[in-house]
Amino acid sequence: MxxxxxxxxxxxxxxxxxxxxxxxxxxxxxxxxxQKEIVIEGVGITKTVEATGDEAIRIEGTNNKVTITGACNTIKIEGVDNTVTVDDVKSVSIEGTGNKVNYKKTSAANGKLLTAIAGVNNKITKI
The missing domain is CATH 1.20.5 (Single alpha-helices involved in coiled-coils or other helix-helix interfaces)
Structure with a gap:
């Protein structure tokens, strides 16, 4: 029992x-x-993405050139030698080597872009 x-x-x-x-x-x-996620994967891709403000954009690969028009919540890059230009972003995360993010402004609540960078020769620049 x-x-x-x-x-x-x-x-x-x-x-x-x-x-x-x-x-x-x-x-x-x-x-x-x-939250909508847009994923761009590959090597040597040139792409323009129109964002509406609620997207998370993930870029994986090597030597990609991505232009993001409009505003997005987050950009996450995993790879080597990717270049991203964005109008408006709240946070950027980079893992890899030689990646570049150029942003025009951030609509983060405190007015400061939230960043996380792991790797070498990665740059985030306000233009």
């Missing part, structure tokens, strides 16, 4: 745990769908 009770207890705890995980993952999905 003790074994049956122990097994039932473990099964019930497992079901509760799975239910809690399902509930938490659905709330994460709601958060990720509110």
């Amino acid at each position: 003790k074994k049956i009770l122990s097994v039932l207890t473990i099964l019930c705890l497992g079901i509760i745990s799975v239910d809690a995980q399902i509930g938490s993952s659905s709330s994460v999905e709601k958060n990720t769908t509110t």
Whole structure:
């Protein structure tokens, strides 16, 4: 009887745990769908993106040249020798080598661009 009770207890705890995980993952999905992500991947791509203010733009690869017109929330670069020119951005994250971001302004609440840089010879410049 003790074994049956122990097994039932473990099964019930497992079901509760799975239910809690399902509930938490659905709330994460709601958060990720509110912001549009634009992904540009490749080598030697030249592209212009029109942003409306709520996008997260991710650039992965080497020697890409991306121009972003309008405003976006975030730019994340992962790669080597990418150049991005943007009208308005709130935060920039760079991982890699020789990447450049040129921005005209930031609409961040405090008026300062939030930056995170990992790697060497990466530059973020206000133009």
